[in-house]
Amino acid sequence: MSTFRFIDLFAGVGGFHIAMSRLGGECVFASEIDSNAAATYKNNFGIDPLCDIRQVDEKTIPAHDVLCAGFPCQAFSKAGKQEGFDDTRGTLFFEIKRILRYHKPKYIILENVRNLASHDGGRTWRVISESLKELGYIITDKPLIVSPHQVGVPQLRERVFILGVHASKTAVKQLHFNLPPTHRNKANGNLILNGCADLRYAISDNENFVLSAWDEFIKGVGRLNLGFPIWANEFAKTYDLHHLPSWKSTFIQKNRQLYMQNRSFIDKWLKKYDNLSDFVPTHTKFEWQAGEHIDSVWQGIIQFRPSGIRVKRPTEFPALVAMVHIPVIGWEKRRLTPREVANLQSFPDDYKINGNIQQAYKQFGNAVNVKVVEFLARQLFNQA
16 A cells, blocks of 8 residues: 555553554544553654543544454453453453444454463463454454564564455455564664663662672673572472472472582671571572573563563563563663664654653553564555
């Protein structure tokens, strides 16, 4: 398509808008219920999307060729309760269905979390796919699962994409998408960095202390292929495990074995750090997910998570999330800046970022990756 009209539902801060504009699209309607995200959207595109789509009469929405929607994902996310269509947010899919039934745009481009593909034993996907087919849309038999690292962006963030074309407006009978291989570690984390940042993004003295201790630990045990989380509070413990869930007792047994195999070093390490008495509970848990690609915490990409500290190789950042566990660049001892987070989501250099740092992190954590949308939409438009 050379030029087309699109609408942007659950618009966030405009990831779909940027991708569609690059492909020749004009936004004729946008909807976003979060006032902070809506303000950022308006500041960038001159369109005020602030409204509740549930209160919008579909007849008042302008005619359009493409419906884009990153519909709310909490109802299907592993991070939530996974209540699906029993959750009010889950039923927002049916707002999309309501608009599609009336307008019948040629194309649909929907995005959601990875877990949508398998949620409720596959029932959620069946409900969505059957609903779209009933409305006349040709879609793929299975949802497309794509991550930015497949299109050269150093972020591992698998998302479900549902793309379709209305059968009455195309001669094709099936849709086919060529997805890049899912080989990891081909990108470079430095690609999205903008150089040294100011002190607002530096890790704290306590975080530096904790990470230095774990750096000493991982070098001391000499086992960089640990395939389980390290729970330091379990070292030297001998209590009975039969009352625990099997997954938990397995982890504890592995930690006890690790301790016995490295007892001399670990005892000295614990003594040096006063049995980790200055660590908050979550900092006593540690996951090394970098294999043998690096040999120091400070060479990796780090996250402070509720489940513990996690270290990954420097080739790709973990998925950005709205909960704001901002990755730490080990070799610079700082967190990503909002501009760098925008880079991870492929937003352009001239994008106007929300001035509130926490809001900026949250908004990009909720955003769709621009480059992934553009990659998929171009294939959709070219074949149908």
